[in-house]
Amino acid sequence: MINVLLFVAGLVGLVVGADLLVRGASKMALSLGISPLVVGLTIVAFGTSAPEMAVSAGAVLNGQTDIAIGNVVGSNIFNVLFILGVSALIVPLLVHQQIIRQEVPIMIGASVLLLVLGLDGRISLLDGALLLGLVLAYTTYLVVQSRRESAAAATEYDDELKPAEVGAWDAKLPVQLALIVAGLVGLVLGSEALVTASVAFAKQLGVSDLVIGLTIVAAGTSMPEVATSIMAAIKGERDIAVGNVVGSNTFNILGCLGLSGVLAGQTGLTMTGAVMNFDIWVMLAVAFACLPVFLKGRIARWEGAVFVGYYGSYVIYLILAAQQHAALPAFSQAMLSFVLPLTVITLIVSMMRPRPTEAA
Numbered sequence: 001m002i003n004v005l006l007f008v009a010g011l012v013g014l015v016v017g018a019d020l021l022v023r024g025a026s027k028m029a030l031s032l033g034i035s036p037l038v039v040g041l042t043i044v045a046f047g048t049s050a051p052e053m054a055v056s057a058g059a060v061l062n063g064q065t066d067i068a069i070g071n072v073v074g075s076n077i078f079n080v081l082f083i084l085g086v087s088a089l090i091v092p093l094l095v096h097q098q099i100i101r102q103e104v105p106i107m108i109g110a111s112v113l114l115l116v117l118g119l120d121g122r123i124s125l126l127d128g129a130l131l132l133g134l135v136l137a138y139t140t141y142l143v144v145q146s147r148r149e150s151a152a153a154a155t156e157y158d159d160e161l162k163p164a165e166v167g168a169w170d171a172k173l174p175v176q177l178a179l180i181v182a183g184l185v186g187l188v189l190g191s192e193a194l195v196t197a198s199v200a201f202a203k204q205l206g207v208s209d210l211v212i213g214l215t216i217v218a219a220g221t222s223m224p225e226v227a228t229s230i231m232a233a234i235k236g237e238r239d240i241a242v243g244n245v246v247g248s249n250t251f252n253i254l255g256c257l258g259l260s261g262v263l264a265g266q267t268g269l270t271m272t273g274a275v276m277n278f279d280i281w282v283m284l285a286v287a288f289a290c291l292p293v294f295l296k297g298r299i300a301r302w303e304g305a306v307f308v309g310y311y312g313s314y315v316i317y318l319i320l321a322a323q324q325h326a327a328l329p330a331f332s333q334a335m336l337s338f339v340l341p342l343t344v345i346t347l348i349v350s351m352m353r354p355r356p357t358e359a360a
Contacts, residue, residue, distance in 0.1 A: 003200040010194030011220045014051040017186025018224040022047035024179025027170050042139050045247030046255065050183075051221035053256045054191035059213075060260045064199060065269045068260045069123075070213025072252045073279050075222050076111070077214075079245045080286045081311035083225050087233040087241045088304025095242050095294045103246045104290050106138065110253040111287045115280055118271035125268060128261020135254035194220055210274060211322045215315055242299070249287070282314060 025043045052075050059067035087093055113134075117127045170176060194217060202212045225248050232241040261269055271280075293303055320328040 003197045003204075006193050007197035007201070007216075007220075010190045010192070010197060011223060013186045013190025013193060014054070014221060015190075015223045015227070017054075017183045017188075017190055018048060018050050019183070019227075020179045020186060021050055021183025022224070023170060024176045024183060028173065028176040028180065031171070031173055031176065042142055042247075045244055046251045048224035048244060049248045049251045049256065050187050051191065051224060052252050053259060054187040055194055055217060055221050056256045056260045057263055058188075058191040058195050060263045060269070062195060064195065064209055065260075065264065066209040066272065067195060067198065067213040067217060069257075069269055069271060069275055070210045070279070071217045071221060072256050072260075073275060073283050074214035074218025075252055076249045076283050077279075077286055077314065078218050078222050078311065079225055079249055080290060081307045081314070082219075083222065083229050083245055084242065084299060085304040085307030085309075085311065086226075087229045088299040089301055089308070090230065090233045091236075092301055093233065093242055093299040093304075095297050095299065097297075099243055099246055100291075100294050100297075103243065103250070104287075104294060107246050107250045107290070108284075108287045110134075110250050111284050114253050114257065115276075115284060118276055118280065121271055121276075123257060123261040123264075123269040123271065125262060125264070125266055127268070128258050128264070131254045131258030132262060133258075135251065135258060138250070138254065207322050210272060211318050214279060214318060242294075246290070 022043070025047055029043055052071055056068040056071050059065065059071065084093065113131075114123075117123055117130075123131075170179065198212045198217050199209065201207070201216070202209050225245060229241040229244050232244065257269070293299055317328075317331065319325075320331060
C-alpha cells in the first residue's frame with residue numbers, strides 16, 4: 001500500500017510539476033519577446049517531456065539504467081500508439097504539412113540514430129554528448145526558422161500561449177520564475193517517488209526493471225502529453241495534438257537519453273539484448289508508421305482504434321514474455337500472420353483514396 005501511495009504521489013508530482021513548468025516557461029518566453037513558434041515547438045513540447053527526463057536522469061543516478069532506457073523507448077511507443085490513438089478516437093486529427101515534411105523525418109532520424117548508437121550494447125558518454133548536441137542544434141534551427149514564419153503562424157501560436165487578459169496573474173516575470181522553480185521541484189520529487197515505487201513493484205511481482213520502465217513508468221511520465229493532446233483534440237486544435245507528440249518523441253531521444261548518457265559517465269547506459277532485439281524495433285516501426293498515416297493529412301477514427309489496439313497488444317506481449325507464459329507463441333504467431341498483414345493492406349488501400357479537404 002505504501003508503494004501504491006508513493007507511485008500515485010509521484011505521478012501527481014510529475015503531472016503538476018510539468019504543468020507549472022510549461023506555464024511558467026511559456027509565459028516567460030513570450031514576456032521576453034521570444035517567437036511564439038519557437039515557444040510552441042520547443043518549450044511546450046520539451047516541457048511535456050520533462051517528466052521523462054527527470055525519471056531517466058533519476059534512474060541513472062540511482063543505478064537503474066534499464067528504467068532510464070525503458071522509460072524513453074516505452075514513452076515514444078505510448079505517445080504515438082496510445083495518445084494519438086485516443087485523440088483520434090475523440091475526433092479525427094488533422095496533420096499540418098510542416099509536421100509531415102520536417103518533424104516526422106527528424107523523429108525518424110533520431111530513432112534510427114539511437115538504434116545505430118546502441119549497436120555496441122551501450123550509450124556511451126560520447127554518445128550522450130552527441131545526442132545533447134543534436135537537441136541544441138535542433139532548437140537553434142527552430143529559432144532560425146522562426147524568423148521566416150508567417151504572420152498567420154505567429155498569430156495562431158499567440159492565441160494559444162498568450163494570457164487571455166493583459167493583467168493575467170501569471171503575466172509578471174517574478175510569478176513566472178516562481179512557477180518554473182515550483183515545476184522543477186515537483187518534477188524532481190515526483191520522479192524520485194515514481195522510480196522508487198516502480199522498483200519495488202518490479203521486485204514484488206518478479207517483473208524486470210525494463211518491463212516496468214517500458215509500461216508503467218512510460219505511461220506515467222507521458223501523462224502531460226496525454227492531457228495536452230486530448231485537450232487539444234477536444235478544443236479543435238487537432239494539429240497541435242499531433243505536433244505535441246512528435247516533438248516530444250524527438251526530445252525524449254535526443255534530450256532525455258543524451259542527458260542520461262552524460263550522467264552515466266564512463267560506464268554509459270547499457271542497451272540490453274531485450275531492448276535491441278525487440279523494443280527499439282517496435283519504436284522504430286511506430287515512427288515509420290507515422291509517414292503513411294500522416295501523408296493523408298488526417299488520422300481517422302479507425303486508424304486511432306488500430307493504434308490503441310496495437311498498444312494493447314504490445315503490453316500483452318511484454319507481460320506474456322516476462323512471465324514466459326504458454327500462450328506467448330500462439331499470440332506472437334497470430335500477430336505476425338494475421339493482424340500485421342491485414343493492417344498493412346488496409347493502410348495501402350486507405351492511402352490510395354483522395355486527400356480529404358476537411359475532417360470527417
